[in-house]
Amino acid sequence: MYEDWAEQFRLLGDATRLRILMLLHVRDACVCELAALLPVSQPAVSQHLRRLKQAGLVVEYRQKAWVFYRLRPDVPEHIRRWLTDVPVDPGDAGWLRDHHVGTVCAVPDSAGPMPVGQTQT
Amino acid sequence: MYEDWAEQFRLLGDATRLRILMLLHVRDACVCELAALLPVSQPAVSQHLRRLKQAGLVVEYRQKAWVFYRLRPDVPEHIRRWLTDVPVDPGDAGWLRDHHVGTVCAVPDSAGPMPVGQTQT
């Protein structure tokens, strides 16, 4: 059924949503970071993330006060290829490098995502 | 700019339009054939074809009384890859095999597309 495939293309067919995916391709990020970087409101970000989660492209995990999102490691092969064709915005990549949650969202102490096998700096 | 990429994904993000692309991937077809096969009106087919033409994915050429469309041979590499990931509907492929313009559209005499290096049967 072409409708299923069309829906997958449609999922990537929005600039904001596609940008979020590319950002998460660089590194995990929490909602407040994305909302700070993107030119849309926090609810808009949440809604996009919900769609991406329901489509099985991202997963969420809590870290301190924030909810981080990451690209699912087992994203369908073809979708991963499609995303690989899209170049990452250097500005976005730089922003992610130069900021961390504590800087952007102003909360308790400072902490970044440390989900799997990483040692705290 | 992600908007340009999103627009390309959006172009494939409609079941009817995607189906047309997959049909043209099998062989060239004229508007009346597509309108006969697809569950939408002839103007709807025309409008989809116009979008595909404007996006540079297809070209048209006249043959007798009909306007045939074909996939552009120089479609952007990445889009060709994306389309390759989508399986062709066997039913559609069969329909294209079992029908030709004269059968479907009922016009003067019989004739199929004979665009490049082919000899008339």
Add this chain to the structure above:
DNA sequence: CCAAGGCATAAGGATATGCTAATATGCTAA
């Protein structure tokens, strides 16, 4: 030239989509 059919375009309507503002919910830290 005329008639007939293929095709394109225009107009209108129904639905989908993406956003914001307002609000609810949930954690965290004290």
Add this chain to the structure above:
DNA sequence: TTAGCATATTAGCATATCCTTATGCCTTGG
């Protein structure tokens, strides 16, 4: 427990999208 912030959800709105009907244009064959 309570205050404060992060996030999710809801409602409403503006726009985009896709369809149909109506219509005009063009080509073909007589």
